Amino acid sequence: MIVPLPHILIFSLLLFAIGIYGALVRRNIIGILISIELMLNAANINLIAFSKTTSLAPETGQIFALFVIAIAAMSAAVGLAIVLALFRVRKTVYTDEVNLLKW
Amino acid sequence: MMFGMGILKGLWVTLKNFVTSYFCKPGSGGIFTVQYPEERCAEFENFRNFPFLVYDGSPDKIRCVACGICERECPPKCISITMATDAAVPNTVDQKNIKVGAGKPARRPEIFNIDYSLCMNCGMCEAVCPFDSIYMDHAFETTAMGNRTDLLKHKEDLLKSNDYFLKVRPTLAAAVTEKRRIAEEKKRAAAQPPQGPAL
Amino acid sequence: MTMPGWLRSIEFAVDLSFVNAKGWFLDLLGKFLPGWIVVLTSIVISGVVILCMGPIIMMYLTLLERKLIGRIQNRYGPNRVGIWGLLQPIADGIKMFTKEDIVPANADKLIHLLAPIVIVIPALMVFLVVPFGERMTAANLNIGILYFIAVSSITTIPIFMGSWASRNKYSLLGGMRTAAQMISYEIPMTLSVVPVIMMSQSLSTNTIVMTQCGDVDLHWFVFTPWGLTGFMIFFLCAVAECNRPPFDLPEAESELVAGFHTEYSGMKFALFYMAEYMNAFTLCGIATTLFLGGWQGPFLPSWLWFFGKTFLLICVMIWFRGTFPRFRVDQLMGFAWKFLLPLTLINILVAGLWQFVPERTAWLYSVPILIVSLWTLVKLNRHFVPEKRAYPLAD
């Protein structure tokens, strides 16, 4: 293990924090989706780091990382489909302009 | 099995083309490109490019009589001729002590310029010239640096001998030389005393 | 047929000449410098060899292509610069260097500059995994083929960067089409590799080549029914992946001027050009590794076998270019999704069953299955004529 475990955990914590910041602050829906991808990546790094160091079966971490990647791809696909549908109807992609439920 | 056949036939044609380009002679499928500077295409006799003036024997016996027909006929107006004036006959003075014969127009061009950058090789001058003096040449490599100045050809550049004319355009030149020879003999026969019919 | 001893040793020596040379040089170095420098230099040596070999191969691929296309069209290829035109690539290189590098006015300067760089990096990174000869793979990763597929899937990003940054409708259209084409041909390519991995029980390119070994009786995968269909599919996807005719619609001169690299000139265009040809070389190299037995071959040294087969495949690619007209967009996409993808899935099924049945019967059931599936797919993909388009505003 080239890098000690706590360092990697802090790195993924920072990455996760940046992801949350992006999701909270961005006005553009695609920007929010991108930040969610960041958060999922941070979670993946933790999964792999723990699977490498702690004594539970080494593959579980990596397999769950694969599952997380698959889920992230799906969330991106469905999210962007919704964004396209929204853009076609409302002509805008900014969250604060899309605040009326229906009219 | 019609799906793949079109593709395979196409591939077979290009493969055959590729192979024959190496082994066959130019006629039957080989490569017939002419590598221009090294090899040259056979020149066609009637291929016409820039005009040139013909002289018999030596350059001063030029055929052109500076009549100016070609200058008028030339569509892009690229020919310019000025007729020569006779030089004074040496040491003879007429009554008003003007040199005899000075300033009389002579049947020779003093200046004969063809602007090759304007000439469009139409061959009108060759067609209208009554004195068989201007013909279309085959020389097409006439590149020059300054197109306004260097492409304006003067009389000295245009003059070419009759045997060059025979070499470049054999059939036409032969006919013209034949015609001129007959005309020459008829003139010489007429110039001698008419002893023919009188007898 | 066992070769006489001395002939085998000569062949062995010639075969490993490069490996021995590197080993000898490293031992020499080892005498003077500490250990870790030797390890570093061995990495640097293979890196430098790849970085030099890549562009040189690319240069002489362009010459080979122009020569072959010329000969197909019954004319000489370039033969003015140097004898038989051998210095033509250098002349092209100088021309590319000296050409003025025009950047569109309101282009996105940084991304415009970054795109050609980012497209060349994966093209060079893939050389890491290509096995040029016995023990001549730059890095023997145990996920060799997966690494190759992952790195070659990165090339969609720089294409987007190039087309978006030049702020030009045509390059944007070309970029979108190229990306769509590359993704839809990536899936059949990845799936057509699966049977090979199943048979050789490993992802690393070296073990794949070793499983196809056999001195004279060659066990190349291409001689099995699923191997042949897999090779055909992989090769077609390779031609589509590096945007070569007949799949070169996105950068078709007639429609989209030059697709996503319309606004590039000079050195940046040369990088796009280089990436395309290096992709072509590596894809052919991987096709030989997977299906044509990589560097396996009876007598000649191993690297000669590898380069011979790869250049044969490249000549076939050039042959395609000289023969086929361009695909229409919907035919291009339909071919990938409706024809290649089902065929690869069936191919995987056949390869799967191949292991549990003895050799003789395996042939009996796999060939009919493949032929029937090919026939039905062809029938399903009837000639599709798009229905007449309605122009409400026109009338």
Next chain:
Amino acid sequence: MEILTIGAKFGVYIVMALVLVFALGVVTLRNLFHSALCLAAVLVGTATVYLALRADFVAAIQILVYVGAVMTLIIFAIMLTEHLGEKTIRQTNRQSPAAILGLLGFIFMIGLVILRTPWPVTKRALATGTSVMSLGKALMGSYVFPFEIISVILIAALIGAVVIAKKDPEEKS
């Protein structure tokens, strides 16, 4: 030889720093296309971190799935929704100071937890490498059920995305 390991450690720290810088770029850049490209850089960076953690299969899958497919999806969406070259209006809403404060607190707390707890890093776990073979066996062995569920969800998401994004014929625009 240990110089190489120090060099590798140094390299990993550099990659981590770069990834964090690009992540900040993703979050703060005004031009959405630039932030998408920074995300691509972050993804490739995390792939190299996985390589450092000896998880090369997941690194390759990350590059293949994330950088190859998800990034293309995001860039397609950006291209379809953003007007080419129009003035980039304000990208961030007014919550950023509050968000920063909250996050600093969050980072501080979790950081303390990370540094305090004695992680059970066993020597044996460090030694065992995970080969692709063992991953395949585990995926097909004890995790075959989630594997099938994931494929079902993938198909559902695929069809759902197409249905949502497809322009239904009778709609006028």
